[in-house]
Amino acid sequence: MHIVVCVKQVPDSAQIRVHPVTNTIMRQGVPAIVNPYDLFSLEAALQLKDRHGGRVTVISMGPPQAEAALKKCIAYGADEAILVTDRAFAGADTLATSFALASAIRQIEKDLRVDLVFTGKQTIDGDTAQVGPGIARRLGMQLLTYVSQIDTLDLDAGNIRVRRRAEGGVQLLETRLPCLITMLEGTSDMRFATMENMFRAARYQTRIWDKDAAGIEDTGKIGLKGSPTLVSKVFAPKPLSRRADIIDTESHEPRDLALTLVGKLFTQHPELRDSLAQQDA
């Protein structure tokens, strides 16, 4: 069995700061991490490998530094890692990203047939959740998003059963391989890297592919050129012009403050008073 897991390197959003005057993002010193959602998918892939054997290949599209994210995945137990990197990819939106990744996965297939592709549910930076569905579509694979559990995988019959989170319920789905899965968060904790795998990661030679190696001929479909969407401006949320009507009383006593507030509220918003009065006591 051969599983491909797509991972993206993202800035640790918990540490992102916005410059208070220029409204630009201060990236300096912000550590880059493996997109946290991708780890749930990597863990699911590694669990399938534990049970069924086979190979897990991780792939990322990004700048040369993104190799660090791939090495991290090797340390967790992935077998092979491919970094797809090329200046021509710069400025890609999700359509161009899924084009490049799908094309690279087709190249991987030339080496060993792919049974399953995993992506994260979404990233924490672009945060669109669109790349997984895009890759599935381009590869003509069945798409299983928001999977909370993989119930069975039958490699001989070539089918898989999963639980998918839907609005208001859970779908039990069965489909044929190959398919693309995005795992829901919280499905399992990422395993610890073993000493052995950490050593392997340190020595590991990541395969670096440019656009040609990734099998991309039509440069009109990648990078800025292949991206229908365009960020036209980035700005800070408008400070609202209103400031709260601060309730104060001479006594500053909680009881007086509360009475003044509720009095004002009920006078200025009689509809609120009426709907509260109509509630069952």
Added chain:
Amino acid sequence: MTQANPAPAARKPAGRASYELDDRLKAYQGVWVFIEHEQGHVHPVSWELLGEGRTLADTLGVTLSGVVMGAPGLPTRRFCEEALFHGADNCYLIADSVLASYRNAPFTLGLTHLVNHYQPEILLLGATTQGRDLAGSVATTLETGLTADCTELSIDMDNRGLAATRPTFGGSLLCTIVTRNYRPQMATVRPRVMAMPARDPSRSGHIIEFPLDMVEDEIVTKVLEYLPDQTQGKPQLPFADIIVAGGRGLKKPENFQLVWNLARVLGAEVGATRPVVQANWVDSERQVGQSGKTVRPKLYIAAGISGAIQHRVGMEGADVIIAINNDPDAAIFEFAHYGIVGNAMTILPALTETFRQQIALARKAG
């Protein structure tokens, strides 16, 4: 594999400086809203989108249409009528038994064919598990732009383009995204971000049926079972009329009881900030904000909450916001309607008692 896909939508080579659309793209007209339903219920985000879609369509001077896909029969027809009641001028309907439960492949095919046939300029979907699954697949098949999780939509009258604004970098910034030389322009919007439009049952319009070119044998993925969620006892924050929320300023989990007490008197739901949820004071279903729920209550009372942008984006749509905070400079006072500067541990009980008395008085008077 890919040959089976319907033809991509018309597009112009990217990178042209001119904003003038060519004639092929000008043929794309009208605003569409995908009406999402599951287990016999339309997701309210669809009606919210019709409300927003109405404004966009009126600005452009074009038609607003709903799109309903599902099994043949009364419910789907009724959903079309409801779409008209909520503001659509007409409604497209693809009714086929293979559409009984949501599945990616048949829904993608049906919606893609419909778009290629009638050519809308804007297509909106809810940013739900169904809407995101479908939107990503349809946009890729049509090879057009899709903007995710928008919080604001408007029309740039210079080029009749959709300007879609969405939070980015954890909500600290907003960005506006346009889709220039491709049609349709697609966007998803989170539930409760747009206001629910009034329902007007006197509205009418055409229901236009369209066939689905797919039979069950061609569909690889099968739905074996659907297990509805146990909603009983689960908090339903997004649809609560009143929410009392607490933050880290309450200091101790025991103090959170003061929030529950006020909520009981008001018949309200209880909300919380992320640190409070992470400290396990309350269930994660109650988190309000960027990575929690978006809410639009009539009244939101925030106690011991600083008003960080990630919290604000989830609740600023409330009609009335009351803030209690001991720091007069707390950010929450910049967008709350009423504020009390003081200790939440003494203000909350006083407020609970006062509301109890005043509601009783109002009841007697009414």
